[in-house]
Amino acid sequence: MIVTENLCKKFNRVEAVKDLNLNVRSGTVFGFVGENGAGKTTTLSILATLMLPTSGRAYVAGAEVTTDAALVRKLIGYMPDQFGVYDDLTVKEYLAFYGTAYGVSHGDIEKRTKELLAMVNLSDKVDFYVNTLSKGMQQRLGLARSLMHDPPVLILDEPASGLDPRSRIEMREIIKGLRERQKTVLISSHILPELAEMCDEIGVVQRGTLVACAGVEVVNARVHGQRQLQVEVLSGGAKLADELAFRHHISDVISFDEEHVDILFSGSEEDQVELIHELAVTGYSLKSVHEVGASLEELFLRLTRESDEGQPVSKLA
Amino acid sequence: MWSVWWKRTGNFFGNPLLRKELRQRMRSIRTVLAVSLYLIVIGVVAFSFMYVNVQGQTLLLQPTRTAELFTFLSYLQLALISFVTPGIASGVISGERERQTLPVLLTTPLSPWSVIFTKWITSISFLVLLILMTFPLYSIVFLFGGVVPSQVLAVFGLQFMTLGAIASISIFWSTIVQRTGWSTVLSYATVAAVFIGGSVVGYLFDTFATHSPDQTIWVDFGTAAYTINPIYMQASLETSLGFITPAFHNSVVASVFTTVQQHNLMSAPSWLIYTTIYILGSFLLLVICAWRLRPGTFTITHKRLLRWLLR
CATH class of the missing domain: 3.30.70 (Alpha-Beta Plaits)
Structure with a gap:
């Protein structure tokens, strides 16, 4: 569903993404793990058509992100790591705005607003102004917003960043629920245990390169086996x-x-x-x-250290 | 044809961003206060001017004074446009960037051109509303004679064009620079450069012309500097409409109207240059903004076109 082929992105002399090859299968929740500055957000921005790659290709459901950007935008729901909300708009109006922007019909907007607000536990906030909601509620609303047009692919960049423990748990549960909706989810984070609970597969990115990729079970077995x-x-x-x-x-x-x-x-x-x-x-x-x-954190540190030292990278799968 | 037109227009007015922006702007209490304050200022000025002029006069019908009042009001309005427009338009894109709402907006199917054009429309809509709301105040001048509605409309037309251009300049800076603070400073600086800088440069060229053996070049440069300046072009319009009266005792006002006549700014070429620069310039700036908003847009279109041609 999401494929990148030798994806590269350079900012002047800095190579943020370097020959990244990624393959996220349809219907899976894929965790994209890496330290700050590893190239996660840049990769997700390219997939969300916000940035052009320097070289290489990226596809979402078969559509190329540079040449078929308009189609890709319809196929994805994107939630950046930090996003703001509009003042003077109620929750209902906020969702209706994005729904209309995606061409969702008026009737469907009302139906989906109800359904999604129930999913993110915000049904009682429908007439509240979005800027009066707490950070955790705004994050959940952001997730509902990205699902307004019912996209097959969700790209979530650190959806739980900056949230308190309770909100993190709530967000995690909601994302787990997306698996049942048959969505393909690419989710980035630097908190590995959290991803292990939500994801089917995990890819570790270091300095713009994918250094390891495996199913969560394989990763856990590896950790527990060693x-x-x-x-x-x-x-x-x-x-x-x-x-x-x-x-x-x-x-x-x-x-x-x-x-x-x-x-x-x-x-x-x-x-x-x-x-x-x-x-x-x-x-x-x-x-x-x-x-x-013994945790995913240690595995992650070991993998990235191996990559730093130029040693052969651990192949998990 | 009508159905196509209706569909397209309907789509434009059904533009979710346009509806959202208008709803947000008009819902704010600041809008109500701004509109009220604007009307109070214009009203107080207009009635004070009338009161001073009517005092001790035996005749109510004074076309000369009416023209003077109209000119005064129109210049006040031009000043307000040049002052308020950058304040409203210079944060439309940088504000989205600062609020971190821009990336999400750009991942929707809305095209960058649609985003920029909608922002332009919503920026000027508030000012257009302010101008239209002063119509009843302007209509007072009709009571005293000397000014007809077509003349008022001509001046308003010029002001709408100027307003659109200032909004384009402000949106341009808002798209180019990251911070609203810088965008506001640069927008006001550009407006000041055109309004005040243009006048100073024109005056300097006129001075050079009086001391130079090759007068024509300097006079032409001066004409060019005045032609892109709305202050002089509004004076040119009012001169064409016959509003120049002996009542202009003020030396600054008199000098503006004298300059207009000296440089023949009422001529068709001057108006052609002014309208071309302001309309095409505005359009060009908005196109640059759309390109800057999503840099790949035109590259990809170019690549697609090239691929199609090669095929």
Whole structure:
């Protein structure tokens, strides 16, 4: 449904997007993850026809974003990371304005306004002025606005940014509900656990390039299959790190100092007991070996670090 | 043909952005206050002028004084147009940018030209409303004779054209620069450059002409500077209508009307230049704005055209 082929965008000498190849299948919720400045917003802006790519191509439902921009605009609902609302317009008028702009008939506008406001829990605010709504309500209204013309594709740029925890949860639940409506959703965020709950697939972007892409299950399996362990010793952490790097079941030494060594361990709990035993026999003064929070965040950091260091990028799928 | 025309016109008036903008503008309490204040100012000035002129006079019908009042009111209106228009129009695009509503607006099927043209229409609509609301006040001059409705309409026509051009300049700056503050400053600076700068430059050229052996070139330059200046072109129109009266004792007013006659600004070429520059210039500025709003628009059209031609 959304495809990019060697997409590039340069701002003077800065390459914001570099040979980005993306393929979002129809009906999936795709999480687009990356640090600030990784090129997420630029990519989404190109897909939303707000920006022209320097080179490469991008397609939304088969329509090319530069040559068929008018068609693409009808096919997408776009919600930028930060957006304002018009003063002196009620919620109903606000939605009616965008509905009319998309050519939705008068009858359908009324019907969809009711339906969408119910979906985003704003039915009781229909006659409120939009500028009097809270930030969380405005974000939800923005989502309703992007659905006014019932587009098959939704492009949401950090929809939960700047929201309080309660509003974030509400927004997450609404986006989960979009899956049932068979929408293809491309959603960017730098908060990975949140995306893991909402998305079917996740793509990690670093410096404008897609460094990893996989289904959420694969990512979770990868994370859970490779636990991060911290080995605590009285001294000799550096020497231990050198030795652990070549041990079976240890795929990576993440960090170390004189008293701690963090490793990625792919073995079972029995393998872990065996490792502890072997280290004790070898003569290391072990204080403890414990599992530290293994999460998507760590995977993300590791992937981006690999990319930074020019090492081969982890292929998840 | 009529159905096509009706459909197109209906589509224009059914333009959601136009309806939204008009609704927002007219709903605001500031609009009500602005309209009231404008009418009060014009009304007070008009009645004061009449009171001063009628005092001690035995004759009520004084065509000369009426022409003077009309000229005074029309210049007051021109001053208000040049002062108020940039204030209204210089934030129409930069304001959308600052409120962060522009990206969403540009992802709708509304074309950049439609957005810019609608913004232009809504910017001038408020000023047009103000001008039209002063019609009853202008009609007072008919009571005293000396001015006929066609003359009033001619002056209003000139003012509408000037108003449209100032709105285009302001929207141009609003699209080009990021901040409304800068856009407002640049809009007022451009208007000042045309109104005041044009007068100063014209005066300088006239001075050069008196001291130079090659007078004609300097006089022509002076004529060009005055021709694009609405102050002089309004005076030219009022001279053509026969409003120049011995009552213009004020030296500044007298100098404007004298300059108009010296440079023959009532001539057809002067009017042709003025209307061409103001109408085509406005159109050109709005086209640039549409291009700037979505830079790829014309590139893609050009590519499409090229592809179609090669095919």
